[in-house]
Amino acid sequence: MSVQDISQAKDPLLRASFVALQRAARMAREEAIRTNTDLVIVQDGKVVHIPPEELRRAQLEEVGR
Template sequence: MNPRDISQASDPDLRASLTALRRAAALARKTAIQTGTDLVVVRDGQTVWISADTLRNQTKTDRDSAR
């Protein structure tokens, strides 16, 4: 299912699930930065560890580009 399909689902929990997943991902990034731990994700079927420093730099870059 793509995001457009989910947004039109009849089940309200399913419609809200994409937003909940994004919120959970943002909280996981924030927690990793605060605790100085790596964030572990799967990209293209590969396990990837993202350091807290990399997350900090990405967050700073995102904030700078939003201005």
């Protein structure tokens, strides 16, 4: 299901789920930066560790836009 499909869902909880997932991802990145630990995700079926330095750089780039 695409984001557009979810935004058109009849169920209000389903419509809100995408925003909730985005918020959870942002909070996970912030917590990894705060605790100076890697963020661990699964990307293309592989476990990927993203170091806090990379998260900080991405955060600064986002603010600079």
